Amino acid sequence: MTRRYYCSNLPSNGGNIVLVDAEAQHAIRVMRVKTGESITLFDGKGSEAEAVIESITRRECFCSTQPTTQPDREPQVSLHLGVALPKPDRCRELVERLTEIGVKTLTPIVAARTQREPSASLLEKLRRTVIEACKQSGRNHLMEIQDTLTSSQFFADAAHQDQLLWIAHPADDADQVAVANRDDATNCCAAVGPEGGWTEDEVGLAMQNGFQCLPLGKRIYRIETAAVVIAARML
Template sequence: MSERFFIEHPPTGTEVAFDEAESQHLAKVMRAEVGDVVVGFDGRGTEYQIELTSVGKKKVVGAVRHQAEVSREAARRLTLAVALPKGDRQRWLVEKCVELGVARLVPLLTKRGVAQPVEKAIDRLRRAVVEASKQCERNHLMVVDPGQSLEEVLASRPAASFLMHPSGEAMHHQAIVPASDVLAIIGPEGGFTDEEVAQAAEHGCQVVSLGPRILRVETAALAMATLVTALPAP
């Protein structure tokens, strides 16, 4: 079987049990049988070769035949603090961030934000992280934090921190090259207020622009993710 399956609770011995959702996918969609060997991952970096020993409609159990630490992470740890767009654009943003190797996504609370990162929305995004990780063969789950204010994000920012705004200087990759941890802050469709831009600058963030065109939230996020994660290790 070519598909990968998430193991929510990593095995403590040689036996592993898939949760109900993954078990149903194995049994009903993949029509798995005892003796099949599948690939599992625990979201913490370990990949498993698992031989199925019991296949039920709601519970599939297997035996670990091999396991290894397999990292497909980017050379730099990128945190994106993003004022979430509305609707299905949120899931699309998460999928592409996972594929590009973003380490952490922080839903950003801003004065002009249009989508509130309530608990149910955060849960949906975290499920989307798992599905995207299965598809792109990433073994570490991208972290999706609860919503944070700009002040909270700035309080724990790394040295290489950037706020995207049309008034900023042109973004150059040379500013990222020495950094192992990078923070990119992206505002809502209506943009940051002047007060928010000033607040970020006062905290030492570089205010930068990605060009003369007005970008959607997810476009700006992925442009930054591509720029950061494509660079070799510092």
């Protein structure tokens, strides 16, 4: 098993660092690392470094690191997803999959048919899930989980960025248009609605802000399935 740990202050030229809190506990209690073992550290911003464990206490793990490298494991397309998050027990898997696939940014959306706005504690747990997914998958960039926006705020903000815009919603021939545009796209943004779908007003507002409708086939997907399907197709 690859032993990778998150260290936001990774020294670029190498040196000594200390793993603390959740990362230290994972290394010490879960992986049961030993002095002298080699591990890999990453900073969530694209860099990683090989390291050796020098000493261990009950709460800290002291390491010496090599200079950092910047292996390129990111998709060529930068994808920002706005998602009306499902129930909390289904959010973790959603975030794991999107992180592994390579989504750059996730914005939780509160839509007209959203049943429950995501809490601050849930978002904090999901940000921790991003770290765990990066450790497992070998990704060195953390997927950013932004603060929650209403659907109208999300559509308006996205319209001011230089990117192709899609909203998951049925429309005649929209799939062919979206796929054709995607071929040359480097910056993309897609919105996935809540259980029950978008309202007509939300779809209209999205289109006023430059979004194109993107159907996902003849079946009705759960939120997390729709988001993963879009991410896989775009990336």
